[in-house]
Amino acid sequence: MSGDVGLRDAVAVIGVGETEYSKRSGQSPVALAVEASLAAAEDAGIDIRDVDGFLPYASGITTEDMMANLSLRQVTFAPTIRMGGASAVAGLLYAALALRAGLASYILLLRARNGSSGPRVGDRRSTGAGEEFKEDFELPYGLNTPGQRYALMCRHHMHRYGTTREQLGAVALAHRAHANANPTALMYERTLTMEQYLTARPIAEPYHLFDCCLESDGGAAVILTTPDRARDARRPSVLVGGVAEGHPQSADSLLGRDDFLEIGLTTAASRAWAMAGLGPSDMDAAMVYDCFTFQTIQQLEEAGFCPRGEGGAFVEDGAIGPGGRFPVNTHGGLLSQAHILGLNHVVEATRQLRGECGDRQLARCDAVAVTGWGDLGDGALAILHR
Amino acid sequence: MTTTERPRPAGYDDHRPFWDGAAAGRLVVQRCTQCGAVRWPPRILCGACLSPEVEWVEATPTGSLFTWTVIHHTTLAGFKDDPPYAVGLVEVTVAGGLVRMLGGIRGCAPSELQVGMALRAQFEVVDDGALVNWVLVGDDERQET
Ligand SMILES: [Zn+2]
Secondary structure: OOOOOOOOOOEEEEEEEEOOOEOOOOOOHHHHHHHHHHHHHHHHOOOHHHOOEEOOEOOOOOHHHHHHHHOOOOOOEOOOEOOHHHHHHHHHHHHHHHHHHOOOOOEEEEEEEEOOOOOOOOOOOOOOOOHHHHHHHOHHHOOOOHHHHHHHHHHHHHHHHOOOHHHHHHHHHHHHHHHOOOOOOOOOOOOOOHHHHHHOOEEEEOEEHHHEOOOOEEEEEEEEEOHHHHOOOOOOOEEEEEEEEEOOOOOOOOOOOOOOOOOHHHHHHHHHHHHHOOOHHHOOEEEOOOOEHHHHHHHHHHOOOOOOOOHHHHOOOOOOOOOOOOOEOOOOHHHHOOOOOOHHHHHHHHHHHHOOOHHHOOOOOOEEEEEEEEOOOEEEEEEEEO | OOOOOOOOOOOOHHHHHHHHHHHOOOEEEEEEOOOOOEEOOOOOOOOOOOOOOEEEEEEOOEEEEEEEEEEOOOOOHHHOOOOOEEEEEEEEEEOOEEEEEEEEEEOOOHHHOOOOOEEEEEEEEEOOEEEEEEEEOOHHHHHHO
16 A cells, blocks of 8 residues: 555645534534534634535534534535544545535535533443444453543553553643634633642553543544645645545454554554655654653554654653644644544644644744544544645 | 443344453354464454454454543443543454453543553453453462463
8 A cells, every 4th residue: 555645645635614612612513523624614714604515523513513503515425434533533534525526616624612511521331333342351351441441551551661650741731822822712821730630540550540531522624625626715725735534453442452552553553644745853843642641652652753762752841832843733632622523623633733833832843743643542643734 | 321320231143252262251263273373352254364264263352552531522422420431442362363352441540540550350240241441460369470
């Protein structure tokens, strides 16, 4: 598969939109979806009714919801992508296929949820792949949340490579410092010190409170089209140079994996880099699906930003924070901006590439990598560039 | 089941031999009768040779701690009085290979757990199935084995 540039630059991001991110939206997820979609259409300079492609999320807003509430005239392409938190970035791959094949002209990718004020994300029983195995062999032992499962991976890495809590803390602090420069972040006004990080209450050790992503309400939307159509857009367009998805061995269970740290991103990365004709050293920043602190380190390793085992050292000393050697999640990410299922990462990459980020704008930003992670390690990587 | 009860194994048919074994104090996993590869979790086909021919073979009910988490915040009402409790993956050697199994880790304070600790399976019959937790092998026990 290497060297397959077929879908290089098949997708242009022409519009992005977000609602306010909050702990209590006071609106339905569909209302949040409508608000974010209209904002994205306004940003793109198109009539929302020109949207004819939609990329629904497995447990979210449906195509029918959006057709009815946005008065879409017709939808000709609407595959559901079932990759959990990797679905947003993987969606760019499906958009590339559809746009290149002429199946749709303007594709709406959106996420909207009441992850805080609705049924609590952390309280619901986890669902997804491998349910029968989980019901028989995991739930009866009191294991049921993503954080508990990913803590198992974190512990393994700490043992094998000497990764420390202070290095996990460096990830949390970097995200918080980015959020402190982003007025849209839930944690905009809340600083975090290493002392606070280290003494926070344990959740699922090695994870403590600040290793875990936020639960939040809000919506984000992105409008995608062909590079040709993008020339008429209101803003400078951002192109998807390469994009790929991947799935780990024993995809429905952490048991049965010969290589316990291999994830979908491990195999997706080389394909996405080859498609883009770019590599990790060409990136000015990365937006990494930071569901938990260690998963940020793990994805930096598996995407190729550093060798496996060296991610802990890679994130030390503010290296991924504001002004650092390699900024990661300049919006604050899931850990400190909001948990919008990783679509907020695509929005931020687009805004950085357009130079619209105000106080947190990167001095140089020509290319940004965006990762997705979901369902026990399904992964995706996209390379966005100007 | 009411929400304050502990979740019990649902007892899917594909896993039935495991329950029958555990209820009799035997730890069993799948092995391909074509190529001899052992596997866990249970699968329809052998991952190595795709054969559907499978037998359930008994493993020595001991293993070593591979990784674990100590759960302080549970979202399962039936476990609300348990934290902190440890759940981990245990490497078990079976003729034909090695598998990783998941269960509660007992027998010492969660803060004292270490990778590689020797563990022994502890069987507990519940409803139609059985739970298999893992307890630390004591020093005296280890000398015997
Ligand atoms: Zn076989």
